[in-house]
Amino acid sequence: MDIKPIRTEQDYNMAMERLEAIFDAKLETPEGDELEVLGILIEKYEQEHFPIAMPDPVEAIKFRMEQMGYSQNDLADIIGLKSRASEILNRRRKLSLKMIRNIHDKLNIPTEVLVQAY
Structure with missing residues (x-):
């Protein structure tokens, strides 16, 4: 597991590819832990770079x-x-x-x- 912060769009794209590859990982396994951490990092990046405005x-x-x-x-x-x-x-x-x-x-x-x- 080689996880690092997502700082660029290239980092984001690589993280999304990895997330897709391990999406069905079982909980409490090394890949399951990686999936959980990667999901948190991706969510943080998306909140900062792709904010969704509240509806009218x-x-x-x-x-x-x-x-x-x-x-x-x-x-x-x-x-x-x-x-x-x-x-x-x-x-x-x-x-x-x-x-x-x-x-x-x-x-x-x-x-x-x-x-x-x-």
């Missing part, structure tokens, strides 16, 4: 509603009024703290996503 709060709500088969009426049941649901989805009203809490509880959208400015 309204788009996150729409996406989750679609996943769950919810309508605007279902959102209205969560946040209070049908008119409020329409205003939120059309970006005419900001989410209140109470709405954020309810949406988080009912739709399981992280609060970090919902509290962003939009």
Whole structure:
């Protein structure tokens, strides 16, 4: 096992190739240990070099509603009024703290996503 920090794109590509080669390694074996450490290094490199921005709060709500088969009426049941649901989805009203809490509880959208400015 010759593991070193991933500093360049070439290091990253080599690490990904090795990860693919040992992907099915069994736990608590030398290759299994290498797989675990390599995965941590790759994850760190990707977080630094390929950050993923959080989704827009309204788009996150729409996406989750679609996943769950919810309508605007279902959102209205969560946040209070049908008119409020329409205003939120059309970006005419900001989410209140109470709405954020309810949406988080009912739709399981992280609060970090919902509290962003939009």
